[in-house]
Amino acid sequence: MGLTPPDVSIVLPAHNEAANVAPMVAALKAVLAPLGRAEIIFVDDGSSDGTLVALRAASAADPAVRYVSFTRNFGHQAALRAGLRSANGRAIVVMDADFEHPPELIPELIAQWQAGAKIVATRRSDDEAMVSAMKRLTSRLYYRLLDSIGDVRIAPGSADYMLLDRTVVDVVNGIDDQDIFLRGLVRWLGFPLVTVPFSRGTRRQGASKYSLRRMVELAITGIAAHSVRPLRFAVWLALAFAALGGLLVVYSIVSFLFVQHTVAGWSSIMAAIALLGAAQLLVLGIIGEYVGRILRETRKRPSYIVAETDADRRLRSEGVDGIASSPSRVAGDWRRGQAANSEPVAAPTPDPSPQGGGE
Numbered sequence: 557m558g559l560t561p562p563d564v565s566i567v568l569p570a571h572n573e574a575a576n577v578a579p580m581v582a583a584l585k586a587v588l589a590p591l592g593r594a595e596i597i598f599v600d601d602g603s604s605d606g607t608l609v610a611l612r613a614a615s616a617a618d619p620a621v622r623y624v625s626f627t628r629n630f631g632h633q634a635a636l637r638a639g640l641r642s643a644n645g646r647a648i649v650v651m652d653a654d655f656e657h658p659p660e661l662i663p664e665l666i667a668q669w670q671a672g673a674k675i676v677a678t679r680r681s682d683d684e685a686m687v688s689a690m691k692r693l694t695s696r697l698y699y700r701l702l703d704s705i706g707d708v709r710i711a712p713g714s715a716d717y718m719l720l721d722r723t724v725v726d727v728v729n730g731i732d733d734q735d736i737f738l739r740g741l742v743r744w745l746g747f748p749l750v751t752v753p754f755s756r757g758t759r760r761q762g763a764s765k766y767s768l769r770r771m772v773e774l775a776i777t778g779i780a781a782h783s784v785r786p787l788r789f790a791v792w793l794a795l796a797f798a799a800l801g802g803l804l805v806v807y808s809i810v811s812f813l814f815v816q817h818t819v820a821g822w823s824s825i826m827a828a829i830a831l832l833g834a835a836q837l838l839v840l841g842i843i844g845e846y847v848g849r850i851l852r853e854t855r856k857r858p859s860y861i862v863a864e865t866d867a868d869r870r871l872r873s874e875g876v877d878g879i880a881s882s883p884s885r886v887a888g889d890w891r892r893g894q895a896a897n898s899e900p901v902a903a904p905t906p907d908p909s910p911q912g913g914g915e
């Protein structure tokens with residue numbers, strides 16, 4: 557790659573996708589060949605299989621293949637961030653590394669971009685058996701909820717498969733939010749958006765890393781990142797339970813004075829305690845979600861740490877052995893990771909000077 561930036565960057569988060577790397581590179585190269593200069597950036601999100609080894613090999617074989625490797629697993633959204641920050645293209649496509657986002661769709665995304673869209677989103681057409689009925693239903697309900705309480709409208713079936721113009725990526729890179737929900741964030745920005753439908757491919761190798769727990773976490777991130785309404789909901793709920801408690805007090809007084817039915821009083825108090833206890837726990841839980849986020853934001857911790865990139869591999873393979881293994885080199889890697897959190901990584905040409913003074 558020379559000094560001119562590539563036209564298209566493909567960003568692929570990869571967590572334990574070793575067996576998908578080579579086929580994905582091949583598929584992408586075939587699709588990208590007619591589209592001008594392209595770079596393919598994998599973000600190895602703390603894989604424990606041979607993903608990093610596969611990426612080193614792929615990038616050694618082809619300078620258009622680049623990678624960023626995290627020290628540990630920081631999650632899909634953090635990997636997307638890192639990829640967007642190191643992408644140099646004028647158009648940036650983000651997609652999964654497991655073939656569920658078909659590479660064949662890329663020319664269509666590019667065509668829409670060339671026709672003027674700043675964001676080309678995709679939409680999974682769910683009318684196939686590929687996606688379980690449960691996932692379809694929960695996803696639909698979730699986007700409807702987000703639509704009614706949040707500040708973004710996300711069409712059901714939206715995926716983190718999209719093309720972003722350089723302008724959009726620059727804005728996203730400048731946003732310091734600790735927790736991002738990329739598909740919500742890009743819509744919130746308000747740039748002209750076009751949606752292209754696709755039917756989901758099948759994961760070729762490995763298993764899905766989105767357990768129920770992670771899905772729930774992503775869902776909560778999406779809501780907390782785009783709405784403060786749950787906080788207000790907590791207030792309404794508290795008022796409702798206070799009213800209910802008031803009614804129960806009136807009931808107890810009436811029953812004590814006129815009915816003398818003490819057993820009923822005891823059970824209503826128990827009911828009140830249980831209901832109020834539940835309400836308080838719920839409210840505390842909701843507040844906790846936001847407070848936890850405030851804490852994380854104020855800490856300003858990087859959302860990921862980079863251990864190695866293709867530039868490091870290239871430096872090493874250029875045979876400066878002393879540099880490759882010296883401890884200061886390791887420290888340099890770490891600093892570069894820090895800087896990469898606040899600034900896009902410069903062109904993939906080896907540059908021994910620290911990449912900006914980030915923090």
Ligand code: UDP
Pocket residue numbers: 568569570571572573601629630631632635651652653654656763764765766
């Ligand atoms: N992924 C990641 N970090 C994670 C989990 C997943 O980078 O902690 C990547 C994964 O390698 C894949 C994409 O994010 O390229 C989507 O993940 P997955 O296929 O597991 O999710 P699903 O398609 O089942 O929603």
Ligand code: MG
Pocket residue numbers: 652654656759764
């Ligand atoms: Mg997948």
